[in-house]
Amino acid sequence: MLHQVLHAFESADGPLALDDLSRQLGIERSALEGMIAFWVRKGRLQELGGACGQAAGASCTCSSHPAGCSITSAGSRVITLKA
Amino acid sequence: MATATMALPNAPLRYTAPIEAELDYLVASFATMPGLAVYPARWLAIQLLEGDETLLAEAEQLAGPALTEALEASMARLQPHYGDELDVALVDQRYRFVHALAGKSLTRPAVPPLTLSDRIDQVVTHRWLGIPIFLMLMWLVFTLTTEVAGPFVDWVDDVIAGPLSGWATALLSLVGLGETWVEGLVVDGMLAGMGGVLVFVPVLLSLYFALALLEDSGYMARAAFVMDRLMHSLGLHGKSFLPMIVGFGCTVPAIYATRTLDSQRDRILTGLLVPFMSCGARLPVYVLIAAIFFPAQAGMVIFGLYVTGIVVAIGSGMLLRQTVFRGQPAAPFVLELPPYRLPTPRGVWNQMWERTAAFVRKAWTIILGTSVVVWLLLAIPVRGEGSFADAPLEDSAFATLAGGVTPIFAPLGFGSWETSGALMTGFVAKEVVVATLIQTYAVDEEEEAHEATSFGEDVLGIVGGFLAATGDALLAIPGIIGFDLAGDEEEEATPSGLRGAIERGFAASSGGHSALAALAFLVFVLLYTPCMVAVAAARHEFGPRWMWFSIVGQFVIAWLGALIVFQGGKLLGL
Numbered sequence: 001m002l003h004q005v006l007h008a009f010e011s012a013d014g015p016l017a018l019d020d021l022s023r024q025l026g027i028e029r030s031a032l033e034g035m036i037a038f039w040v041r042k043g044r045l046q047e048l049g050g051a052c053g054q055a056a057g058a059s060c061t062c063s064s065h066p067a068g069c070s071i072t073s074a075g076s077r078v079i080t081l082k083a
Numbered sequence: 084m085a086t087a088t089m090a091l092p093n094a095p096l097r098y099t100a101p102i103e104a105e106l107d108y109l110v111a112s113f114a115t116m117p118g119l120a121v122y123p124a125r126w127l128a129i130q131l132l133e134g135d136e137t138l139l140a141e142a143e144q145l146a147g148p149a150l151t152e153a154l155e156a157s158m159a160r161l162q163p164h165y166g167d168e169l170d171v172a173l174v175d176q177r178y179r180f181v182h183a184l185a186g187k188s189l190t191r192p193a194v195p196p197l198t199l200s201d202r203i204d205q206v207v208t209h210r211w212l213g214i215p216i217f218l219m220l221m222w223l224v225f226t227l228t229t230e231v232a233g234p235f236v237d238w239v240d241d242v243i244a245g246p247l248s249g250w251a252t253a254l255l256s257l258v259g260l261g262e263t264w265v266e267g268l269v270v271d272g273m274l275a276g277m278g279g280v281l282v283f284v285p286v287l288l289s290l291y292f293a294l295a296l297l298e299d300s301g302y303m304a305r306a307a308f309v310m311d312r313l314m315h316s317l318g319l320h321g322k323s324f325l326p327m328i329v330g331f332g333c334t335v336p337a338i339y340a341t342r343t344l345d346s347q348r349d350r351i352l353t354g355l356l357v358p359f360m361s362c363g364a365r366l367p368v369y370v371l372i373a374a375i376f377f378p379a380q381a382g383m384v385i386f387g388l389y390v391t392g393i394v395v396a397i398g399s400g401m402l403l404r405q406t407v408f409r410g411q412p413a414a415p416f417v418l419e420l421p422p423y424r425l426p427t428p429r430g431v432w433n434q435m436w437e438r439t440a441a442f443v444r445k446a447w448t449i450i451l452g453t454s455v456v457v458w459l460l461l462a463i464p465v466r467g468e469g470s471f472a473d474a475p476l477e478d479s480a481f482a483t484l485a486g487g488v489t490p491i492f493a494p495l496g497f498g499s500w501e502t503s504g505a506l507m508t509g510f511v512a513k514e515v516v517v518a519t520l521i522q523t524y525a526v527d528e529e530e531e532a533h534e535a536t537s538f539g540e541d542v543l544g545i546v547g548g549f550l551a552a553t554g555d556a557l558l559a560i561p562g563i564i565g566f567d568l569a570g571d572e573e574e575e576a577t578p579s580g581l582r583g584a585i586e587r588g589f590a591a592s593s594g595g596h597s598a599l600a601a602l603a604f605l606v607f608v609l610l611y612t613p614c615m616v617a618v619a620a621a622r623h624e625f626g627p628r629w630m631w632f633s634i635v636g637q638f639v640i641a642w643l644g645a646l647i648v649f650q651g652g653k654l655l656g657l
Contacts, residue, residue: 001182002175009417015311017208018419019201028185031178036417038174077419 005035009081036079046082096180101164105157112153118145133170200422213309224293226382234555235285238548243278246541264472268458276454279521280446280514283367287439295434299426308418317401323353330360334617338624351625352408355633358613359396361389364513368608371517375582376601388609453508453515457522496593496600496649512614524584599657603649610641
């Protein structure tokens with residue numbers, strides 16, 4: 001099952017939504033999260049962003065950037081194969 | 084209280100035979116090591132085989148070298164079966180066990196029920212519908228921005244050009260500085276330059292309101308998702324669109340957002356594309372020029388510019404991928420799409436305020452400073468008979484400096500010193516283009532006669548103007564979907580006194596093709612270097628070589644784009 005997840009990343013034809021991947025593999029979303037976390041710990045996958053995603057919403061700001069910014073929550077959580 | 088006991092059936096987890104054999108061996112070994120009695124033996128054996136280094140160190144302290152020997156012996160025997168992936172095998176077998184167990188004990192519907200988010204996603208992230216929906220929403224955003232903000236732009240302009248300028252003039256007269264060059268500096272330099280930019284605050288508030296709604300609802304993550312898919316299919320790194328979508332707001336954080344990409348090559352490539360995404364600072368220029376030359380289609384023109392930015396970014400990316408950054412396209416990725424939510428008024432207001440405040444701060448600092456420098460250069464005569472602050476603008480140091488680069492822009496239809504000068508100062512920040520245009524075009528306009536009014540009348544006029552603007556804005560909303568409640572009233576989202584001067588200027592420099600020249604000017608503004616801060620960010624992230632590559636490349640593309648629009652339009656007889 002773990003290798004199935006890695007294989008799905010390697011063979012995907014374009015970006016995938018996490019829920020779609022869960023349906024595609026027939027793996028519970030919560031189990032899939034655990035498997036992704038395992039591969040991240042092993043250094044085969046990497047996880048980026050997400051700070052402005054699900055939880056933060058409007059409280060997610062770009063005040064760290066002096067010039068200000070827009071559309072900050074576009075920085076959704078992204079999981080990708082590690083080069 | 085009645086209690087009941089319930090016996091759950093056992094479902095023991097058994098690993099494959101080689102692992103079970105080694106687990107038995109290790110459990111037996113641990114039984115001979117009294118120090119390890121604090122741990123459940125089988126659990127300890129599994130953890131150590133999985134490579135838990137912290138636990139191994141603790142256990143070694145308790146059991147000594149015998150533990151290490153037993154563990155190494157087990158690992159050696161398992162090596163032929165699992166290689167270096169023993170931990171993967173252990174975790175995988177546990178997931179398989181849980182998966183099988185859940186499958187047997189849970190009854191689920193054959194087709195999982197779709198949530199509301201799932202149903203919306205089926206449409207907005209659809210392979211074919213996703214991009215048209217994204218474009219339609221962006222069109223709606225920009226139409227809403229121009230239509231609703233238009234009356235407020237007029238109101239702010241009236242306040243700055245009328246009461247504020249009047250008060251400033253009266254105050255200067257009180258201290259004996261009326262009719263002097265100081266009055267020119269304050270009214271024609273500082274107030275006209277900075278005020279000309281502040282006039283567009285309502286436009287930015289509208290834009291940020293619409294973007295905040297899209298963002299907080301969770302749609303923007305979907306927009307990134309559908310654009311990722313398009314970019315990936317074109318051989319580009321899909322993740323590049325995440326920083327690019329941030330670039331709709333401001334190029335600077337977008338350049339920093341390229342850090343989310345894996346390789347330095349991808350980071351540099353995306354950093355080169357990000358400036359083509361139209362940032363909020365360019366919007367005042369679009370609104371000013373579009374309202375003058377394309378009043379009926381201002382929203383469509385602005386929307387077209389945003390789409391042009393995306394197309395140029397993708398086209399440039401494909402070209403760079405084939406040449407400078409030739410290599411394998413990056414692997415696809417998995418994106419978490421947050422569930423849709425109803426935006427909260429507080430959240431939307433916070434975003435509008437934060438972003439607009441950044442714009443206003445810039446007006447007080449960079450734009451005010453540049454306006455003063457431009458006014459001084461306009462006030463200093465370098466030829467002719469005039470004196471300081473009392474000479475034709477054509478004889479000024481600014482006109483002479485700007486005139487030096489005018490030939491570069493002549494083939495593009497806007498080869499006048501006014502527009503050349505505005506583009507030069509626009510290198511500092513894009514809002515400055517508006518400030519400079521106002522200073523160079525409007526200053527030599529005959530001042531509109533203002534009737535003398537009292538302070539109370541001014542305040543009443545300001546409040547009345549605001550109420551009228553609010554009414555006009557509300558009436559404009561149905562117009563977006565085709566119900567014109569505002570009648571034939573002309574909408575003019577342009578500071579007064581400018582329209583004629585800018586129209587005449589573009590007509591003169593383009594041989595009568597003023598609308599084409601204006602469109603070419605907008606394309607140039609869209610595509611050339613966004614601002615000095617973005618340049619500094621590019622230098623910081625990618626080094627001076629790529630910074631210069633970016634500046635020169637953007638200038639060449641902007642020049643070619645504007646040339647195609649102007650000369651191509653002329654060839655087509657437009």
